[in-house]
Amino acid sequence: MSDKKNKPADVVANIVSLAKRRGFVFQSSEIYGGLNGCWDYGPLGVELLRNIKEEWWKSMTYREDVEGIDAAILMHPRVWEASGHVENFTDPMIDCKVCKARFRLDVLGDSISDKKKDKALNDLRFEIKDNSSLIEKLENKIANPGDEDPFNLILEDNDLGKLLLSKLNCPQCGNLNSFTDARKFNLMFKTFIGPVEDSSAVVYLRPETAQGIFVNFLNVQSSARQKLPFGIAQIGKAFRNEINTKNFLFRTREFEQMEMQFFVNPKNDKQWYDYWKAERLQWYKSLGMNPNKLRYHDHPANKLAHYAKEATDIEYEFPFGWGEIEGIHNRTDFDLSRHEEYSGKSLKYFDDETKEKYIPYIIETSAGASRGFMAFLIDAYYEEEVNGEIRSVLKFHPKLAPIKAAIFPLVNKDGMPEIAREIEKDLRRNFKVFYDDKGAIGRRYRRQDEAGTPFCITIDTQTLEDRTVTVRERDSMQQERVSIDQLSKYLNDKIIM
Numbered sequence: 001m002s003d004k005k006n007k008p009a010d011v012v013a014n015i016v017s018l019a020k021r022r023g024f025v026f027q028s029s030e031i032y033g034g035l036n037g038c039w040d041y042g043p044l045g046v047e048l049l050r051n052i053k054e055e056w057w058k059s060m061t062y063r064e065d066v067e068g069i070d071a072a073i074l075m076h077p078r079v080w081e082a083s084g085h086v087e088n089f090t091d092p093m094i095d096c097k098v099c100k101a102r103f104r105l106d107v108l109g110d111s112i113s114d115k116k117k118d119k120a121l122n123d124l125r126f127e128i129k130d131n132s133s134l135i136e137k138l139e140n141k142i143a144n145p146g147d148e149d150p151f152n153l154i155l156e157d158n159d160l161g162k163l164l165l166s167k168l169n170c171p172q173c174g175n176l177n178s179f180t181d182a183r184k185f186n187l188m189f190k191t192f193i194g195p196v197e198d199s200s201a202v203v204y205l206r207p208e209t210a211q212g213i214f215v216n217f218l219n220v221q222s223s224a225r226q227k228l229p230f231g232i233a234q235i236g237k238a239f240r241n242e243i244n245t246k247n248f249l250f251r252t253r254e255f256e257q258m259e260m261q262f263f264v265n266p267k268n269d270k271q272w273y274d275y276w277k278a279e280r281l282q283w284y285k286s287l288g289m290n291p292n293k294l295r296y297h298d299h300p301a302n303k304l305a306h307y308a309k310e311a312t313d314i315e316y317e318f319p320f321g322w323g324e325i326e327g328i329h330n331r332t333d334f335d336l337s338r339h340e341e342y343s344g345k346s347l348k349y350f351d352d353e354t355k356e357k358y359i360p361y362i363i364e365t366s367a368g369a370s371r372g373f374m375a376f377l378i379d380a381y382y383e384e385e386v387n388g389e390i391r392s393v394l395k396f397h398p399k400l401a402p403i404k405a406a407i408f409p410l411v412n413k414d415g416m417p418e419i420a421r422e423i424e425k426d427l428r429r430n431f432k433v434f435y436d437d438k439g440a441i442g443r444r445y446r447r448q449d450e451a452g453t454p455f456c457i458t459i460d461t462q463t464l465e466d467r468t469v470t471v472r473e474r475d476s477m478q479q480e481r482v483s484i485d486q487l488s489k490y491l492n493d494k495i496i497m
């Protein structure tokens with residue numbers, strides 16, 4: 001891709017506005033004031049999202065060792081007991097007693113200025129000055145926060161958290177010492193199956209797609225006649241009743257995941273973990289994401305989830321900071337062992353070659369399609385000065401671009417519209433294209449730049465003589481003449497690259 005310019009600080013606001021204006025993303029139920037944490041994908045957005053999912057699907061399942069599935073969103077409630085979600089899928093929540101605003105305790109510090117944090121910590125020091133063990137604990141957390149914010153660590157501490165809370169003002173209404181005690185809030189959405197709304201009918205909207213894969217491990221293995229190592233991939237909706245949604249599509253209550261669980265002999269777990277870690281980062285790069293804005297964040301051993309032996313996040317540098325877009329985990333035999341225990345059905349694999357019988361280890365790659373969408377959108381967005389004017393352009397990789405080519409008759413006469421319609425009809429068989437005959441040609445280019453269309457095809461007077469057209473490439477804005485009968489092949493070659 002061509003050289004990319006620095007992004008302005010208010011880039012998210014510009015992108016949210018462009019996303020709405022051009023039909024990428026709308027607020028859910030907007031005419032009713034919107035529904036927090038839910039978004040709708042418009043005509044351009046749905047194409048981009050589908051293209052991201054399609055590229056993921058191709059790269060993950062067009063290989064002999066990965067199969068696809070599409071499991072139900074509603075699952076047997078025991079699944080979520082076995083997985084640990086009923087017990088552990090919680091965030092600590094506090095409310096302001098005055099303004100009723102609700103916050104996640106573990107990230108409250110992110111909404112408080114450094115100056116106010118320092119003051120609260122000093123007030124806390126003063127209050128506990130005679131308790132040497134509390135003072136020691138406090139200073140130890142400040143001195144050794146790992147890669148966490150020490151303030152949030154102290155807030156989460158059983159002894160210090162409540163005391164520190166009492167020194168804080170509510171970020172919303174400004175009242176001092178107005179918070180309730182922290183309580184655990186389960187993020188799963190509950191509903192009822194069947195007509196009777198009692199506790200025996202409770203089911204959950206899945207908070208991740210992975211469990212549909214674990215419980216189908218042997219079904220897929222035997223029906224597809226797979227041998228270990230092999231994987232199962234799935235794309236689908238997931239739901240989390242997040243306490244605070246924020247940053248556009250980054251943290252929403254309904255979102256889509258693209259997950260793959262790779263089942264391996266425990267002896268080979270490290271090799272496959274490293275393999276998938278490298279593959280997945282490369283996937284983002286291969287679709288044009290700026291490599292300088294991608295990094296791994298390896299989880300230190302003391303921060304690993306209870307099921308994980310090794311874990312890393314692939315992070316993207318959003319305008320508001322680095323954020324996870326995908327997690328890679330060595331989940332060991334935790335999931336299959338738990339499902340074996342809770343279902344009473346054996347989930348062991350018999351290895352024909354070594355004659356061993358064992359529960360496989362699982363290497364998981366768990367990507368957010370919606371969060372990835374946001375990263376691809378932000379990464380592609382540029383404001384550039386061209387001939388004294390600012391052009392907004394989305395430099396999507398051609399594979400991801402919602403519209404692959406736009407077709408413009410230079411003027412609406414002299415037979416140009418007829419040829420343009422002929423080209424449109426031909427290209428539409430294989431590509432999403434757009435026909436535009438309204439306004440000056442420069443304006444038409446700008447409209448397509450904003451939509452991220454990589455190629456604009458113009459039918460002009462020379463076309464009438466030699467049946468060639470100009471093709472203008474979005475990023476370089478260079479034009480070349482291409483014969484009409486070569487157009488389809490030209491686009492195909494450029495898009496596949």
Ligand code: ATP
Binds near residue numbers: 252367370371
């Ligand atoms: P976070 O710490 O950001 O809440 P997580 O560690 O809980 O994320 P996972 O459970 O590993 O996330 O989910 C895998 C992927 O699903 C994440 O990398 C992210 O892309 C996506 N994801 C998770 N929660 C959300 C959400 N609320 N909104 C949008 N995408 C999400």
